[in-house]
Amino acid sequence: MLNKYNNCEFIAMDPVKRYFSCFILLVVLLTASGCAEKSSTAAIGESSSTMEQSDDELDMLLDDDFLDDELLDEIDYYDPLEPINRVFFEFNDKLYYWVLSPLNTVYSAVLPQDVRFSVGHFINNFAAPIRLINTLLQLKFNDAGAVMARFAINSTLGVYGFGDVAWREFGIAPREEDFGQTLGYWGVGEGIYLCLPVIGPSNLRDAVGFVTDAYSHPMVFFVDDFLVSAGYYSLDRVNLLSLNPDIYEDLKKYSLDPYVSMRQVYLDYRRKKIDDNDE
Amino acid sequence: MKTSIRRSLLLLFLFSFLCAGGAVATAAGPTEVLRPTLQGMIDVIRDPGLAGTENKEERRRKIMEIASRGFDFTEMSKRVLGRTWQKISQEEREQFVRLFTKLLENAYVGKLEEYSGQEIIYKDERIKGKKAAVLTFVKHNGAAPLPVSYVMLKNGKGWQVYDLNIEGVSFLRNYRDQFKSILRKKKYAGLVKVLEEKNASFTGDGAAQ
Numbered sequence: 001m002l003n004k005y006n007n008c009e010f011i012a013m014d015p016v017k018r019y020f021s022c023f024i025l026l027v028v029l030l031t032a033s034g035c036a037e038k039s040s041t042a043a044i045g046e047s048s049s050t051m052e053q054s055d056d057e058l059d060m061l062l063d064d065d066f067l068d069d070e071l072l073d074e075i076d077y078y079d080p081l082e083p084i085n086r087v088f089f090e091f092n093d094k095l096y097y098w099v100l101s102p103l104n105t106v107y108s109a110v111l112p113q114d115v116r117f118s119v120g121h122f123i124n125n126f127a128a129p130i131r132l133i134n135t136l137l138q139l140k141f142n143d144a145g146a147v148m149a150r151f152a153i154n155s156t157l158g159v160y161g162f163g164d165v166a167w168r169e170f171g172i173a174p175r176e177e178d179f180g181q182t183l184g185y186w187g188v189g190e191g192i193y194l195c196l197p198v199i200g201p202s203n204l205r206d207a208v209g210f211v212t213d214a215y216s217h218p219m220v221f222f223v224d225d226f227l228v229s230a231g232y233y234s235l236d237r238v239n240l241l242s243l244n245p246d247i248y249e250d251l252k253k254y255s256l257d258p259y260v261s262m263r264q265v266y267l268d269y270r271r272k273k274i275d276d277n278d279e
Numbered sequence: 280m281k282t283s284i285r286r287s288l289l290l291l292f293l294f295s296f297l298c299a300g301g302a303v304a305t306a307a308g309p310t311e312v313l314r315p316t317l318q319g320m321i322d323v324i325r326d327p328g329l330a331g332t333e334n335k336e337e338r339r340r341k342i343m344e345i346a347s348r349g350f351d352f353t354e355m356s357k358r359v360l361g362r363t364w365q366k367i368s369q370e371e372r373e374q375f376v377r378l379f380t381k382l383l384e385n386a387y388v389g390k391l392e393e394y395s396g397q398e399i400i401y402k403d404e405r406i407k408g409k410k411a412a413v414l415t416f417v418k419h420n421g422a423a424p425l426p427v428s429y430v431m432l433k434n435g436k437g438w439q440v441y442d443l444n445i446e447g448v449s450f451l452r453n454y455r456d457q458f459k460s461i462l463r464k465k466k467y468a469g470l471v472k473v474l475e476e477k478n479a480s481f482t483g484d485g486a487a488q
Contacts, residue, residue, distance in 0.1 A: 059405060062411075256473050261456070
């Protein structure tokens with residue numbers, strides 16, 4: 001199964017070694033600080049970090065009176081570019097049905113699901129430095145420890161990150177942090193809502209975060225070529241789609257206004273992610 | 280980040296209809312009400328005697344019957360419409376509740392039928408006055424458990440679900456925003472038309488399932 005991936009030679013070999021050894025060294029040095037304690041708590045059963053957050057989450061739901069009062073017509077998002085955003089939404093919609101979806105059909109037919117899961121794990125693991133930087137920038141040292149432990153475990157026992165051993169065997173759940181969240185953590189507002197061509201829903205803050213993260217991606221460190229990055233990004237997109245094939249079509253099927261539905265899901269999801277930081 | 284958005288999106292749609300349900304025992308707490316409701320719906324779906332396209336009508340009727348006990352469709356409709364609810368007549372309200380309930384049935388029951396293999400873990404419960412939130416984790420296909428919170432309200436019938444929340448995304452708020460946008464452009468009559476068209480769009484492929 002892994003043979004299919006040995007052609008990851010698009011990454012020149014030397015920098016890879018250099019990169020991985022630097023990163024693993026960093027991991028080992030910093031792991032001692034916080035991660036040992038974190039992983040032992042996380043390892044108790046499957047109740048990982050997601051489950052630990054439950055208390056505050058439930059309180060938040062009960063305190064959320066948005067539907068109780070009469071302020072229902074109050075607008076809680078800022079979308080002055082809606083007409084343009086809707087054009088891009090349509091563009092992405094066409095892109096989905098004309099390009100992504102057919103591409104996914106071929107991709108899914110060629111690669112079995114467990115291989116696609118592995119590809120997803122690899123892509124995810126490769127981006128670990130971004131998550132490490134952003135957990136550190138948000139002073140979330142326990143999470144930084146978990147990110148490093150996951151990287152160390154999955155890059156070794158997980159065979160270059162193709163398997164998620166850290167979650168399966170050690171119960172260390174993935175942490176998702178990006179620069180958009182870091183900005184939010186430090187109080188930067190989300191700005192206007194954006195529906196970007198190809199990329200999809202975003203807002204001003206997250207778009208800045210997206211570009212920043214793209215520049216801190218290890219990929220750039222190896223091959224500073226737009227086409228390669230774009231190809232890598234496309235692989236990521238198609239692979240994700242192949243693992244969750246119905247999402248977009250369901251959104252369209254169940255929504256009366258898919259543009260509004262997607263905007264709401266995106267903005268509320270991101271707000272929740274950033275709120276978690278206050279714990 | 281994208282993965283999770285997609286995941287939560289998917290699951291928002293998968294499980295939204297799951298809030299349908301709840302055998303009503305007056306003194307029972309939120310979790311005691313929620314558990315038999317969800318289980319009852321899953322049991323109907325798993326019942327081999329009710330499987331297949333030919334039993335679809337009967338199956339859906341049973342599911343919605345269980346759903347209507349634990350799921351407060353009127354409260355949902357009221358909250359989802361917001362101020363417009365105050366402006367429309369009693370008949371229009373009843374019509375809206377009917378249309379909205381039908382939408383939820385169309386949209387989510389079909390999806391539930393595909394994902395009947397999941398396991399629900401009841402993790403936590405919080406009561407605050409007349410509101411309650413129940414946190415569950417849904418496990419499916421060995422993936423990391425997905426947190427789904429049910430928000431409930433105590434009314435004359437006991438505890439009933441009126442919203443559910445997956446990773447910060449509220450199902451009710453999602454529809455509320457959509458309706459608001461349609462109401463602004465097309466008024467109430469336009470919204471009814473859009474709802475009717477949407478419901479009609481399910482009769483074709485809905486029967487195929």
